[in-house]
Amino acid sequence: MELDPRDLDKISAVTLQHYEVHAEDFRIGTCDHDVTQNIAALLRHIEVETPLTILDFGCGPGRDLKAFTTLGHRAIGLDGAEPFVAMARDATGCDVWHQDFLHLDLPAEHFDGVFANAxxxxxxSQALPRVLRQLHATLKPGGVLFSSNPRGANQEGWNQGRYGVFHDLEAWRRYMADAGFVELEHYYRPAGLPRERQPWLASVWRKPVA
Structure with missing residues (x-):
């Protein structure tokens, strides 16, 4: 069913409200999550000299923003939940942009990498092609996007107050290719477990050099 802009905005607003209400619980519950595998996957494919300019897309309370900064990179956060924006700024001292994913205002060809973890x-799904094109446009030529999403059979809807789309690999590849990206690698997480116990699909993509 085709959603009109008001429907899409409501989906985003309700999801953000969930995070705003539970911001502190989310910060405590995720602060020790180990995503070093994902950070390394992004960084090893970026083929320019450091320090890099990285957009932490959906930065939450700033855990990964801090990790990029500690590694010596110029990191900018972006999140739609206002409490997360404040937490991330306080925790890292980084510039953090308060932007809804469905209403992005991103500079052209500015970032060496985009880290979109969870x-x-x-x-x-109706809005995803547009959002991916915007992320493609904000990357420098040759720039790299990392994404990690909970995987599924392309079902879409509400789960515990949040809206989500659970893509399989083939569907995700189509979205990314249509937006102009070239696949570099993909893997499932957590590492070392049987596939049925790996709910996360991670993938790395390059914006080609024209």
Missing amino acids: ALFHVP
Whole structure:
């Protein structure tokens, strides 16, 4: 069913409200999550000299923003939940942009990398092509996007107050290719477990050099 802009905005607003209400619980519950595998996957594919300019898309309370900064990179956060924006700024001292995923205002060809860890699955499938094109446009030529999403059979809808889309690999590949990206690698997480116990699909993509 085709959603009109008001429907999409409501989906985003309700999801953000969930995070705003539970911001502190989310910060405590995720602060020790180990995503070093994902950070390394992004950084090893970026082929320019450091320090890099990285957009942490859906930065939440700032855990990964801090990790990029500690590694010496110029990191900018972006989140739609106002409490997360404040937490991330306080925790890292980084610039953090308060932007709804469905209403992005991003500079052209500005970033060497985009780190979208557990973020893009909140974008309704109808809006995803536009959002991916915007992320493609904000990357420098040759820039790299990392994404990690909970995987599924392309079902879409509400789960505990949040909207999500659970893509399989083939569907995700189509979305990314249509937006102009070239696949570099993909893997499932957590590492070292049987596939049925790996609910996360991670993938890395390049914006080609024209």
